[in-house]
């Protein structure tokens with residue numbers, strides 16, 4: 001992530017907001033369905049060669065640590081695809097079970113994906129097709145922590161390792177004050 005993006009993210013303007021997507025069981029879900037829960041939101045795609053697998057492993061580790069901690073609430077991880085053409089609900093389900101039974105996969109129409117990416121200020125761009133018709137999708141690598149009121153709390157970049165990440169989530173949970181003003 002470039003410096004400017006970090007700056008933008010730490011600004012006052014809201015990150016996140018309402019969204020509606022289709023989960024990997026084929027059910028239409030909205031951000032409201034997760035009110036009352038702590039969630040992690042990560043954007044990626046199942047054909048991602050190395051970054052998404054690494055980030056998903058990290059997320060799975062953080063979530064297990066949090067869920068094992070009796071002093072804090074549980075954490076629900078969401079994986080939202082930036083490649084809805086290839087990431088069907090079946091493909092998402094097959095892929096995500098390799099990492100954790102807890103991660104919920106989301107796909108949707110291009111408009112739905114566009115909207116949620118804009119809300120979280122996630123950038124994504126489909127690359128050129130190679131000779132096999134394969135392509136990669138360049139995308140922002142950030143995991144967002146969203147509180148039970150549905151508001152964004154904190155973001156974690158690729159450089160944040162699982163122990164530091166876990167520690168921060170615990171701290172955010174313990175010092176949390178909800179804002180039910182939406």
Ligand SMILES: [Cu+2]
Nearest residue numbers: 044048051052
């Ligand atoms: Cu990726």
